[in-house]
Amino acid sequence: MNREKFLFIINPISGGLDKSKFLNKLNQVFQNQQKSFELFETQGTEDDHINAQKAIEKLQPDVVVAVGGDGTCNFVAELIIDKQVLFGIIPLGSANGLARELNISENHELAIKLLLNGIEKPLDALIINDKHLCLHLSDIGLNAKVVKRFEEEKIRGKFGYLRQFIREIIHITPKKYQFELKGNEFKKKANMVVIANASKYGTGAVMNPIGKIDDGKFEICIVKPFPKYAIFSIAYHMFRGTIKTSPYIKIISCKEIIIHNLQKEVLQVDGEVIGYPTTVKVTIKKHAFHIIAPKPSTRTSILG
Numbered sequence: 001m002n003r004e005k006f007l008f009i010i011n012p013i014s015g016g017l018d019k020s021k022f023l024n025k026l027n028q029v030f031q032n033q034q035k036s037f038e039l040f041e042t043q044g045t046e047d048d049h050i051n052a053q054k055a056i057e058k059l060q061p062d063v064v065v066a067v068g069g070d071g072t073c074n075f076v077a078e079l080i081i082d083k084q085v086l087f088g089i090i091p092l093g094s095a096n097g098l099a100r101e102l103n104i105s106e107n108h109e110l111a112i113k114l115l116l117n118g119i120e121k122p123l124d125a126l127i128i129n130d131k132h133l134c135l136h137l138s139d140i141g142l143n144a145k146v147v148k149r150f151e152e153e154k155i156r157g158k159f160g161y162l163r164q165f166i167r168e169i170i171h172i173t174p175k176k177y178q179f180e181l182k183g184n185e186f187k188k189k190a191n192m193v194v195i196a197n198a199s200k201y202g203t204g205a206v207m208n209p210i211g212k213i214d215d216g217k218f219e220i221c222i223v224k225p226f227p228k229y230a231i232f233s234i235a236y237h238m239f240r241g242t243i244k245t246s247p248y249i250k251i252i253s254c255k256e257i258i259i260h261n262l263q264k265e266v267l268q269v270d271g272e273v274i275g276y277p278t279t280v281k282v283t284i285k286k287h288a289f290h291i292i293a294p295k296p297s298t299r300t301s302i303l304g
């Protein structure tokens with residue numbers, strides 16, 4: 001696809017980060033390019049989606065770039081699904097999970113240059129309850145509760161997330177879920193149910209080691225009830241990428257599933273709290289997007 005006209009959609013408050021350094025670097029990189037770009041800054045209002053859509057229709061960009069975290073990526077995805085445009089990411093959020101999955105550098109200059117020189121990679125999308133897009137990881141239970149706390153907390157960044165995680169893990173209580181998969185039904189108690197298009201969270205913790213964002217399927221990762229002391233073992237396996245060996249984790253690959261949220265735990269989708277749905281239906285749209293990613297030889301490590 002062409003890469004002549006770029007539209008950068010910027011979330012000014014994502015990650016609590018100042019975007020001025022990025023804007024300066026953007027101008028530097030593009031000043032010698034025979035390409036054009038426009039900026040659209042979200043305002044945190046209900047009109048953002050409508051106004052951003054108008055900007056896309058007016059500019060007719062070849063590439064639409066999310067400048068922010070996973071929530072911003074999700075916002076852009078909703079705008080460009082089924083459109084013949086490329087999807088770009090400048091990771092400037094709190095966790096940047098999708099960017100980390102794709103090995104996109106958090107260095108401003110490298111991320112901007114990647115938009116010009118990177119490869120096109122297909123990206124699947126999960127559809128939750130027929131209306132919410134998930135590109136990365138969604139979950140019900142423990143992590144979603146932490147995300148909810150995090151949204152309400154004034155302290156941003158990874159320290160803020162860790163603080164809320166510690167508060168939540170102290171009071172963790174397993175909940176009941178019912179799963180419908182390929183005509184089979186089963187019930188499980190779980191501390192968390194992860195709906196995974198990707199493999200790892202923005203922290204680098206690998207929740208789904210078999211996850212691929214372009215294989216036409218997703219995984220359900222059930223975190224079974226565990227004694228509080230086991231959190232250290234689970235964390236070790238997550239950061240080692242060996243979570244499948246933990247007795248507290250069950251991973252199921254599928255193309256669609258219905259999860260009955262029997263005790264109405266909170267659901268988060270790509271870092272955004274959705275609410276307390278009684279039913280969570282998940283399907284997949286294979287290769288819904290073409291995203292700009294590093295060439296395989298230039299990938300950085302997950303600690304990158």
